[in-house]
Amino acid sequence: MSQRSVRIDVPAGLNAPSEARHEVTVSLRAWGFTEPRWLDAAAIVISELVTNAVQHAGGDSVPITVQASGRSVLLSVADKSAEAPRRRHPDDRGGRGLMLIDALSARWYVQDDGGGKCVNVELQPYPGEVR
Template sequence: MSVLTAQLDVPLHHGAPGAARRAVVAVLGGWGFRDQGWLDATAVVVSELVTNAVRYGGGCVALQVEAHGDEVVVSVADSSPVEPRRRDPDDVGGRGIALIEALAAGWTVRNHEGGKQVRVTLHPCPGVGMAMSGGAA
């Protein structure tokens, strides 16, 4: 089974999270991921990752989507080596990591070209495992 990969450079402006959401949902839809609830949850994860990277990461922000069977990993790299951490919500933010933890199977951070890459493994998309392996969805 092959690995599908898409890489996108993210513009550093207030519209970046929306553009990233739309791009990732379009890519995943093209790859056969069709469950709307799963796509909606994925869009929230992407939005949180990109928002944090644009707000706190600085420099170049790169988004990558990988699919291997029904496993999908979304990652965002930025120039800051400071790792994200869960914090108490306030009027400005603090909900992103909690949302990601609620909507995804897990997340990790690794060093990436002097900055960091936050990798989020999504829950399997309903109906995709059989469709990608040649069975009926």
């Protein structure tokens, strides 16, 4: 089973979520993950993770790690805030991100990252053979 990993740093700011979607999708496609619906789910998840990091943690950049092993993919986003994400009731300002992540992933969890945190999301297993 081949294992692959890439680290991507996107500049924090308004374009961070779209840049993260692009970079993660390009990496996954290069590794043989090509099913459109599954890639869309991965893009939504990374967008939500990066949006939360930019909105709630600050910093100049958002470090992302993508790891793949067989049909399993782990997306990790680190930030400088030690405060763990929490669910809240959706309103006009947001509150839907963790609901989307719950719906589109196998599981997610938070790790301490030396004064900050790293939010890890295991995507649903890839629905086919990875080419």
